[in-house]
Amino acid sequence: MKGKAWKFGDDVDTDAIIPGRYLIFNTPEELAKYTFEGVRPEFAKKVHENDIVVGGSNFGCGSSREHAPLALRGSKVSCVIAKSFARIFFRNSINIGIPVLECPDTDRIDDGDELEVDLGTGVIENKTKGETYQATPLPEFVREIVDKGGLVEYSRDLVSKR
């Protein structure tokens, strides 16, 4: 997958991704209108399909709201790359089909850099800077969940094959 980087710092919390007052919305499309509203007000309007959100350490800390990865899905973000993730956000993202990659080198990525990500190998190419970084690839079964679009779809598929 290929896209432009939206660069964030450390400890991006779920209130920053989607403020609590929008928990009354429950579809990716509705939530996407307010993604990062308080911290990057231009995000919702300017994000393009396949763009990539890049963070520092502890991305997604705070609330367990699944609305946070859903808002990113509604924004058509192709994946999230960070040095590390908060536990609940990491699990929620996979469960709704957003690939999340841990990579120690996100400091080298700047806002607007063109990235190409290989989910299978975890290799991230920074086209703008001509650099390559290695992320921890997701285990195969986790990638299958993401490919199917999330845990519900994945489980339904498993059940139908029984």
Add this chain to the structure above:
Amino acid sequence: MGTISEKIFSRAAGTEAKANDFVLADVDYAMAHDGTSVLAVNAFKEMEVEKVWDPERIVIPFDHIAPANNETAASLQHEIRDWIKEQQIPNFYEVGEGICHQVLPENGFALPGKLVVGADSHSCTYGAFGAFATGVGATDMAEIFATGKLWFRVPESIRMTVEGELGEGVYAKDLTLYLIGKTGIAGATYKAVEFYGPAISRLSVSGRMTLCNMAIEMGAKSGIVPPDGKTFEFLKNREAEPFDPVYADPAAEYAQEVCYDAGDIEPQLACPHQVDNVKPVGELEGTHVDQVFIGTCTNGRLEDLEVAAGILKGKKVAVRTIVIPASRSTLLAAIENGTMQTLLKAGVTLSTPGCGPCLGAHQGVLGEGEVCVSTANRNFRGRMGKGGFIYLASPATAAASALSGEITDPRKV
């Protein structure tokens, strides 16, 4: 041989479980509230399962936007009420009964040795009773609704000991904020924290709930206080079912062992916009305050309201002060013993038991540039309203600051 977490997961998974093992565990109680149940119920319906695994083991309190603040919220809550009826879930707590993390303990669902999972990150509160309790998202909750099971990685544990005794005017919240400041916002990520030592034993059940409630603010999967006489006293005649207390074995292995002294701790505040940005009150005295908020699952219990009333008795608040008891029973007890009268006479505003403005949906959100001293657990940018500044503090510091309109050391009031 194991930590509390290893032993609880061994029982719940029916297999010897060690830290870092992946297990499929039977969940004892599952909780979702009005804020998260909509997505969880949607995912459950998509799974095309007809009935939940065990309606008796699902608990749903309405607390986050309760009463509903607009038509959208009201309609969603209406849908969930219908689903609760259809699934015959008996443990539904309506608007005004209180915050999930108060309602579950009060009704005996937070029990020693149990595995309790909530679709809310502060579900770790139930660790105050010796449960392994953690928060998950909506899809994971739907999986539990459908099967009663969820996969977990058994966490490594940190053994955190607090020696000594808290000083006058220093409370469980100050201890909690101090420990978060020392550990950092991600210092315990993926781990369970077991709390030990005389300062922890001295904490009331209410104080232990404050401590375990904020374990997530250091990234922890769970925060656990081993149950003792105070725990069993609280649970008497409340327990939803029999329980077996679980304790760590002497030979249990910990990822980290840390020790602090309660005597070193002054009243603490977490400054904007991060929970581990913790400073002693002395460094912040005189900071202008626009609003004070006393309540939430962290500090909205009777003990907290009593501390605030002790400071406000016979005086008048200088800034708008919102008080929200954590539950109906808290409110009733505060009315019966005169605490509520003292608070109201001092000029506070009372709202419906529930989450209030903590998550920024209603009942006292902040305006651009406004400063709030809050007894809640999160101060992220924009949490209580775009452009607001949140200082987290104990009910004592919050009440003292309400009197002067600036951050004030409660020991000087």
